[in-house]
Amino acid sequence: MWVCAGLPSVNVWGAESYAPAVRQTYPRHLYWGDTHVHTYVSADAYSMGARITPDDAYRFAKGEKIRSDGQYAQLLDALDFMMVADHAENMGVFPQLAAKHPALINAEAGRRVFDALRRLPSTEQALGASTEAEYQAASHALQKGKSFKSQKFLLDDDFKRHIWHEVVDSAEKHNDPGHFTTFAGYEYSSGMLHRNVLFAGGPVHTKKIIPFSAFDSDNPEDLWAFLERYRKTTGSDVLSIPHNSNLSRGNMFKPTTFDGKKITAQYAKTRASIEPLMEVTQIKGDSETAPLISPSDNFAGHEKIWWDMMSKFSRPGDMAKLDQAKQSFARGALKTGLQLEAQVGVNPFKFGMLGSTDSHTGLATAREENFWGKTASHQPSPYRANNASIYSASGYAAVWATENTREAIFSALRRREVYATSGPRISLRFFAGWDFQPNDLLRPDFAEIGYQKGVPMGGDLLGSSTDRAPSFLISAVKDPRGANLDRIQIIKGWRDTSGQLHEKISEVDWSGDRRLTEDGQLPPVGSSVDIENATYLNSIGEHTLAAVWVDPSFKRDESAFYYVRVIEIPTLRWTTYDANFYQRLSAPSPQVIQERAYSSPIWYTP
Numbered sequence: 001m002w003v004c005a006g007l008p009s010v011n012v013w014g015a016e017s018y019a020p021a022v023r024q025t026y027p028r029h030l031y032w033g034d035t036h037v038h039t040y041v042s043a044d045a046y047s048m049g050a051r052i053t054p055d056d057a058y059r060f061a062k063g064e065k066i067r068s069d070g071q072y073a074q075l076l077d078a079l080d081f082m083m084v085a086d087h088a089e090n091m092g093v094f095p096q097l098a099a100k101h102p103a104l105i106n107a108e109a110g111r112r113v114f115d116a117l118r119r120l121p122s123t124e125q126a127l128g129a130s131t132e133a134e135y136q137a138a139s140h141a142l143q144k145g146k147s148f149k150s151q152k153f154l155l156d157d158d159f160k161r162h163i164w165h166e167v168v169d170s171a172e173k174h175n176d177p178g179h180f181t182t183f184a185g186y187e188y189s190s191g192m193l194h195r196n197v198l199f200a201g202g203p204v205h206t207k208k209i210i211p212f213s214a215f216d217s218d219n220p221e222d223l224w225a226f227l228e229r230y231r232k233t234t235g236s237d238v239l240s241i242p243h244n245s246n247l248s249r250g251n252m253f254k255p256t257t258f259d260g261k262k263i264t265a266q267y268a269k270t271r272a273s274i275e276p277l278m279e280v281t282q283i284k285g286d287s288e289t290a291p292l293i294s295p296s297d298n299f300a301g302h303e304k305i306w307w308d309m310m311s312k313f314s315r316p317g318d319m320a321k322l323d324q325a326k327q328s329f330a331r332g333a334l335k336t337g338l339q340l341e342a343q344v345g346v347n348p349f350k351f352g353m354l355g356s357t358d359s360h361t362g363l364a365t366a367r368e369e370n371f372w373g374k375t376a377s378h379q380p381s382p383y384r385a386n387n388a389s390i391y392s393a394s395g396y397a398a399v400w401a402t403e404n405t406r407e408a409i410f411s412a413l414r415r416r417e418v419y420a421t422s423g424p425r426i427s428l429r430f431f432a433g434w435d436f437q438p439n440d441l442l443r444p445d446f447a448e449i450g451y452q453k454g455v456p457m458g459g460d461l462l463g464s465s466t467d468r469a470p471s472f473l474i475s476a477v478k479d480p481r482g483a484n485l486d487r488i489q490i491i492k493g494w495r496d497t498s499g500q501l502h503e504k505i506s507e508v509d510w511s512g513d514r515r516l517t518e519d520g521q522l523p524p525v526g527s528s529v530d531i532e533n534a535t536y537l538n539s540i541g542e543h544t545l546a547a548v549w550v551d552p553s554f555k556r557d558e559s560a561f562y563y564v565r566v567i568e569i570p571t572l573r574w575t576t577y578d579a580n581f582y583q584r585l586s587a588p589s590p591q592v593i594q595e596r597a598y599s600s601p602i603w604y605t606p
Helices: 012-017 043-047 054-061 093-098 108-119 123-127 132-150 157-174 220-234 265-274 305-311 321-326 330-344 384-388 406-414 438-442 446-453 574-581
Strands: 029-037 066-068 071-073 081-084 185-188 195-199 238-242 277-282 352-355 396-401 418-421 427-433 454-456 471-477 485-495 501-510 544-550 559-568 596-599 602-604
Touching: 029 054, 029 195, 029 277, 043 093, 043 132, 054 066, 054 081, 054 157, 081 157, 093 108, 093 157, 108 132, 123 132, 132 384, 157 185, 195 220, 220 238, 220 265, 238 265, 238 406, 265 330, 277 330, 277 418, 321 330, 330 485, 330 501, 330 559, 352 596, 384 574, 396 406, 396 427, 427 446, 427 559, 427 596, 427 602, 438 446, 438 471, 438 544, 446 454, 446 471, 471 485, 471 501, 471 559, 485 544, 501 544
Parallel strands: 029 081, 238 277, 277 352, 352 418
Antiparallel strands: 029 396, 066 071, 185 195, 195 238, 352 396, 396 418, 418 596, 427 454, 427 471, 471 544, 485 501, 485 559, 559 596, 559 602
């Protein structure tokens, strides 16, 4: 049983050994993290076989080798920050039930679930299966265990408080300023309107509450009200980060309230304040855009297996598929935000973008060649690929901050100086201003020039007194362990003076000697992938791409947003690596993908 009682509330060793950064005029450091990891404290993770504790999860994120269901797992490169985001609904109940907590085991519901969980196969039984049929039977049984997660138990506040304090204590134990940052937090899981709640403060603040869950209300606006009260009473900040909008059937970014009422300025202000970020890529797919709303975007189909599967089935009351897409993906929501701002004066969808895993194994893995699956039975095994190919090996959050501390990283998240990747650790800088010049790319103080002459990703570009078009300074560097870069694109969305919404993709820098076609399309980079041997070569693409780009269609009276998308050369999907490693005859489609990074947008308002 997970026990953290007696842990100190302050990491004394870390505090004494850390010297804060000095004389930094701008955020110089790039930090990598995951704000969405589930452990056995989550009811669904536990019932599907996970036995990794929060302590194990943090140790793994810091680069330690840990044992998971008979196998050893380790990151190639440690993370810099992480949040264990276990579900608030039935948080910690199943480990306590397995330990025969009297309040649970003596209740009729508790005894029923206890007996059902005991009848499930073990994860090691599934992973050690000798045939595919044996694996599928065991894995399917474990996946069905998820159905127990919504069972309501008569839990008093003392029980909930005890579990939450253990969550907070575990985060505090592993917080090591200057080396590794943790955040106390949890997931609120209402329908497919899920949010991760990330607290800026430590135990002195976070232990004053019990997590607000979907059992309290399935309306996210009630969650926001709870978090607003927390901020007011503690003086400490907190964020709510929506995720898996791709599976929300158009409900995540509706142009109305939860109850279908018109959005007001106060609603927009509250939402923008509480939710300045969204998780745009993770294990259950990519939420940037979709072919249905961006038909001319050749890269819109990336990791849309979940969306494609879900959109084939309609339920009574479902909105039209096009409306679902517009209200389920980031690009559509960003455009809708411009429209709502014109109507009520505040943009409720003014969010930056980050990635995280949503791992339910406790293991924050997002590399295709070192992917440990969504759930415990989807950890490496000869038969998992056919059973779990709908899942993506994604993603991570990257922040530009002055130092690796809670305060500095939270500040970066709050100001949206953060970006998402599908897993590769691509370094990306993005600035907007009115006077960037090509020579700025050559300056050794490139980033300092960006801050001096403009605003970084996540910021607002203030209007100019002239008719000059904005200029953008962009630099991308490949993952040191990964693939070369294919191209840099800028995606622009805008609202014209008649109220119509538009989007456009511009190719701003690319590898090789390719030329744009008459309609502005860039030919594919080619491929160096060898599927049979599960390898690729960095014989194409570039190590670094950079550009100064000026918007040729800018109109000063049109509100707009701009964000960068960096595309890698083609590489192998995790399922293809599995097929090669386990000597399977073939891998599920797609066998090849192009990984990417998404910057947070920069907004221009007339």
